Amino acid sequence: MEKQPILKGLGLNPGWKYEAIITSYSDDKPHAAPMGIRVIDEGTVWLEIYKTSRTAKNIERKKTFAINFTGDVSLFYRSLSKKEPLTYGKAEKIDAPVLKDADAWIEARLVDEQDLGGMTRFIAAAVASHKRKKDPQIINRADYLALECMIKASKVPYVPDEEKDFLIKEAVYILQAISRVAPASPAEKIAQDIVSTLRR
Numbered sequence: 086m087e088k089q090p091i092l093k094g095l096g097l098n099p100g101w102k103y104e105a106i107i108t109s110y111s112d113d114k115p116h117a118a119p120m121g122i123r124v125i126d127e128g129t130v131w132l133e134i135y136k137t138s139r140t141a142k143n144i145e146r147k148k149t150f151a152i153n154f155t156g157d158v159s160l161f162y163r164s165l166s167k168k169e170p171l172t173y174g175k176a177e178k179i180d181a182p183v184l185k186d187a188d189a190w191i192e193a194r195l196v197d198e199q200d201l202g203g204m205t206r207f208i209a210a211a212v213a214s215h216k217r218k219k220d221p222q223i224i225n226r227a228d229y230l231a232l233e234c235m236i237k238a239s240k241v242p243y244v245p246d247e248e249k250d251f252l253i254k255e256a257v258y259i260l261q262a263i264s265r266v267a268p269a270s271p272a273e274k275i276a277q278d279i280v281s282t283l284r285r
C-alpha cells in the first residue's frame with residue numbers, strides 16, 4: 086500500500102499528538118467524534134480509542150476512516166455532543182465520510198491494532214491527504230498548555246503559601262501534558278523553565 090507523505094504535506098511533527106475529528110461509517114451512516122492522533126512517521130499515525138465508543142467499533146468493522154483537522158472548536162463540540170447534524174462529503178480513496186467544514190483531512194486505512202485493556206491502539210496508514218484551505222489549522226495543545234502554565238506561574242507571587250503549592254503542582258501537571266503532546270517543542274522548554282523557576 087502506498088503511504089502518503091503527511092508530515093510534509095500537512096506540516097505534522099513526528100511524535101506529536103494532534104486533536105482531530107474522526108469520521109467513519111456506522112453501518113451506512115456517517116459518524117464523527119473528536120480523537121487525538123499521534124504521528125509515528127511520514128505516513129503512519131496511531132489513535133488510542135476507548136473500545137466501547139462508536140468510533141472504535143466503526144474502525145474495527147470498516148478498517149477505514151478519515152482524520153479531519155479544523156481550528157473551529159465548535160466543530161469539535163458538535164461532533165462530541167451530537168446535538169446538531171454535521172455536513173459530510175465522501176473520501177476519494179477509501180470508504181469513509183469526511184467533514185465538509187474541515188480545513189484538511191487524511192484518508193486512513195487500518196494496518197494494525199493493539200489491545201490496551203479498555204482502549205485499542207489503532208495503527209493506520211495515510212493513503213491520501215487533502216487541504217481545503219491553503220494553511221489549514223491543525224490543533225496541537227502544547228502552546229495553549231504553555232500559556233496556561235504561564236498563567237499559573239504568574240499567580241504564585243500573589244497567593245497564600247498553601248495556594249502556591251497547588252499552583253506549582255498544576256504547573257508540573259501541565260508540563261507533563263506538554264511532554265506527551267509535543268516532545269522537544271519550544272512550549273515544552275518554556276514549561277520546563279517555569280517549573281524549575283517555581284521549584285527554586
Ligand SMILES: Cc1cc2nc3c(=O)[nH]c(=O)nc-3n(C[C@H](O)[C@H](O)[C@H](O)COP(=O)(O)O)c2cc1C
Pocket residue numbers: 104105117118119120121122132133134135137138139140141161165
Ligand atoms: C479534543 C478531544 C480529544 C479526544 N480524544 C480522544 C481519544 O484520543 N481517544 C478516545 O477514546 N476519546 C477521545 N475523546 C473523547 C471522545 O470524543 C468521546 O468519548 C466521544 O463521546 C466518543 O464518541 P463516539 O462513541 O461517537 O465514538 C476526545 C474528546 C475530545 C473533545
